[in-house]
Amino acid sequence: MSDESKGLSKAQEIYLNRSQRAKELKAAGKKVIGYPCVYVPLEMLTALDLIPYRTYGDIREPVTETDRALPTSFCSIMRTCLDCALKGKDDFLDGMVTVHACDPQEKTARVWESYTNYPYFHFIDMLSTIRPESIEYFKSQLNDFRKTLEAFTGQKLSADKLKPAIKAHNQQRALVQQLYELTKPAPPLISGTELVQVVKALMSLPVAEGNDLLNQVISEVKSRTDGPKRKPARLLIWSSTLDDTDIMQVFEAKANVVMDETCGGIRAYRGSVKLTPDPLDGLADYYMKEITCARTFRQATLGETKKDYKKDIQSRFGYLKGIVRDWKINGAILLLVRYCDPFAFEMPSLRDYLDSIGTPSTYIEYDYTIGALAPLKTRVEAFIETIS
C-alpha cells in the first residue's frame, strides 16, 4: 500500500488507540496537554512545542467515580470526561486546560483541578456573547494563559513563535474544510463515521503530523472506489459532541451523514485565524466569533432592544442556509446530549430557523452511553422515513 492509500486506515488505527502517539511523544521528552473543549486556543500550546490532546469521555465506560464529585443530573459529557480522568485514563497528561464554555465545564474545572494531580492546570474564562468587550476580555484571559504557559515551560511565548503555529493550525482547518468538500457528491466520497475517525485522530496528534495525515486521507478519498453507498437521505447532525463511530453508525445505517455541527466533527475547523500584529488579537477574535457552538449567543444587533425574531434566528443560524444548499441536505438531526443546557436552549429557535428554510428536523435526547443507542435508533429511523 502506498502512503496515499493508507490515510483512512491510519486514522482508524489512531482513533482506536488515541493516546498511543501522545504517550510515545511523552516518552521522547515532549509534554502533552489535555483539553476537553473547542475553545482552548491550541496554537498557544503548539507554539511552545506542547502536544495538544483533546480528552473525550467514553460511551462504553459506566460512569462511577464521578458520582463522588458531580451531581447525576449534570452534563453527561463532563461526567464521563471527569470519570475517565479519575480512573487514571489520562494520567499520561502533563497538564489540562479547561475553559468557561459553559457552567458545567467551569464547575467541573475546579473539581478536576483538585481531584487530579497534573503538573500544569489552567482555566480560561470567557463571556458568552459576541461584543467588542467580550473579545477584549477573552484576549486578557489569553494573556493570563500565556503567562502560566511561560512559567510552566520556561520559554517566552513570542509573536515569532505564535505566528507559525497559527499558520500550521490554519492549514489544518483548510485541509479539514477540503475534506468536507468531498461529502458534497451523492453518494459522498467519505462517510460520517470515517470523518469522526479522522477528526479524532487529528485531535490526538501534533498539528504537523495531523496535516500529513489529512493530506494522505484527502488524496486517498479523492481517488477511492469503495466509498459510501448512496442512501435515501442526506443528513446534517447538530450536537454538542458526536465523537463515537457507534453513535454515528446509528445515523448512517439508513442515511448519508454529509455535514455536522459538532465537536468531533468540523466545529473546530471552520474559517481561519487572522494573522494580526499581536497574534492574541486574531486568536481572541476567531475563538469568540468563528466557532459556532451554542454556548456563544449571536445576538442580532448590538444594543437593539426591539424584538425581531426572524432577524434574530437569521443572525444565530444563518450560516447553515448555505451549507444546507451546497451539501444538498434534506434533513437535520438535533442531537441533545442530556443535560446540556446551551444546546437545549438553542433547539426551539434552531428548529424554527430550519423550518423557515424548508429543512425538516428532529430533536432527539440521549445519554452519552452505549446503552442509550437502541431507542435512539428508532427515533432516527422514523425521522428518515418521514423525509425519504
Next chain:
Amino acid sequence: MHFAGIDIGSTMTKVVLIDTAESILSSIKGPTGPEHRRLANEVMRTALEQANLKLDDISYIVATGYGRVNVPFADDQITELSCHARGVYSLFPNVTTAIDIGGQDAKCMKIKKGKLFDFAMNDKCAAGTGRFLEVTAATLGIRLEDMGDNSLKSTKKIQLSNLCTIFAQHEVVALLSRGEKLEDIIAGLHDSLASRVAALAQRLKVEPDVVLTGGVAKNIGMVKAMKENLGCELFVPEEPLLTGAIGAAILAKEIYAKAAAKGETISTKPRRLEKATFFS
C-alpha cells in the same frame, strides 16, 4: 394477494394479515414476554392458520416495533411510528394527531396525507408509559384491566406529585396508609400519566381528529383522563393494540405494489417460519 404486518412490541406481539383490498383476514395478539419474545414465528403460524393461508401465500411481510430487526422471515423493517401512523390513517382518514401509549414508550405522531410527518417520543424512563400503570396496579393489589372501571367511581381528585414510576409507587403506598380510597388513587394515577403524555403531545401541537392507540387505550379511565388533559375529543379504535401491525401490513402492500408498478422484482426472505432472534 396477501400481505402481513408483524409488530413486536415490548409487551405484546401482534400479527395482521390483509388482502389486496386491505381487508383484515386474521389478527393475533400474544404476549412478547421473556419466553415468548423469540416466538414471532408461532404467532405468525397461528395467524396463518386462522386465515387458512400458508407463509408462501404472503407476498410481502413488514416487521415493526421494538423487536423488528430480527424477525428472520420479514422482508422489510419499518419503525413503529410510521406503521402506527399508516394504520391509524386507514381506520380514521381524518386523523392528524395519533397518540400511542405502549408498554415501554409513549409516542405522539402527526399525520399528513396518511404519512408520518413529525413525532415525539417519551424519554427512556417508564414515566408516561403503560409500565407506570402495571407497576402501580401491582402495588394497589388490583388487576391492570380493572383499573379503568374502578377509576370511574372516583369522587375526589388526588394529585400525585411524582411522575417517576418508582417514586409514584412510594407515594401510592403513602396515600393508602393515609386511608385514601382506591378509586381516587387510581384516578389520580391516570391523571398523572395523562398529563405527562399530553405535555409530550403538545410539543407537536395537537389538532383534531385525535386518535388514542396502544394497550393503555383499552383503559376507559385513561381515555377519560387523556380527553381532560388534551381538552378535546378522542377516537379509540375497536382494537387499539393492532394499529401498528395493520399499518405494517398496509405498508407491505404499498411497497409491493410500488415495485410491481415499476416492473421491479421485489426481493423477499425465504418463507420459513424460523424463530426470531430477538436480542441474540
